[in-house]
Amino acid sequence: MTLAEHLASAPFELILSSGFFGFFAHAGVVRALEEHSLRPAAVGGSSAGALVAGLWGAGVASERLQARLFTLRRDDFWDPDPFVGLRPGARPGLLRGLRFERLLREALAGVGVARFSECPLPVRMVAWDVARRSKVVLAAGELAPAIRASCSVPGLFQPTEIDGRHYLDGGIADRPGIAAATVGARVVYHHLPAKSPWRRFTPSQNRPPAWDDLHVLCEPRLPRLSPFHLARGPEAYEMARSMALRALDGRLPGGA
Secondary structure, eight states: OBHHHHHHTSOOEEEEOOOTTTHHHHHHHHHHHHHTTOOOSEEEEETHHHHHHHHHHTTOOHHHHHHHHHTOOHHHHOOBOTTTTTSTTOOOOSBOOHHHHHHHHHHHHTTTOOBGGGOSSOEEEEEEETTTTEEEEEOSSBHHHHHHHHTOOBTTBOOEEETTEEEEEGGGTOTTOGGGSOTTOOEEEEOOOOOOGGGGGOGGGGSOOOOTTEEEEOOTTOOOOOTTOGGGHHHHHHHHHHHHHHHHHSBOGGGO
16 A cells, blocks of 8 residues: 555644755745545644745645745845834844735635635644743644744744734744644654754754654755745756655555
8 A cells, every 4th residue: 555545544644844945945845745535634734834834825826826925026025124122122033024924815815715714624833932932833724824923933934923922933832733633643744854053952843743643755865945045946846846756656565
């Protein structure tokens, strides 16, 4: 039995890890799932994973997601705060994140979705509650600010405010984003290899999570992406898509 046949035989959930600008690779994975007509029962993740899980779960098809990512430019989301660090009570972070949220709202408007409850697939994402200093799972309310919150990389983006609370990147405490999965679910997990030097201080966050029924997809050769290296995005997309297609067509060990 191939992995694709195994996944088609019973419900499974898709979890996408954080990994800075690794959303190109995540988009390649969901494209591969679509090519095999595999639809998860729920989607979720952290940071870059939350971005793709949120948009795809809202109904943005993989081809449309690919087209938008391949035309993405730094100026599309680059909105530095000229007063960063100068105003009393100012939020730390170079970018305000308003342009980023606008991009999200535009993508969601294209499929007529604004809230979690309107998504064709259940969507959950992990964020970091700044005041409580703990991870939280966001699964209700407006979708765009929740995605922005999970993607608010410390230092790069200012914290995102939702209902009076401030949130940062979900990868701070849950790089895999596994808290977004349903307990006991079969999970397909796309793991983005850690490229940041500071991740060597948190080795446990660099490995796939412990989970009873976990199918890991990973392409270790992905190029490192950043706001200054978006041109490498299509390469990461194609590498991840090819990896996922090979995995889905591959036979499971033990004849399962």
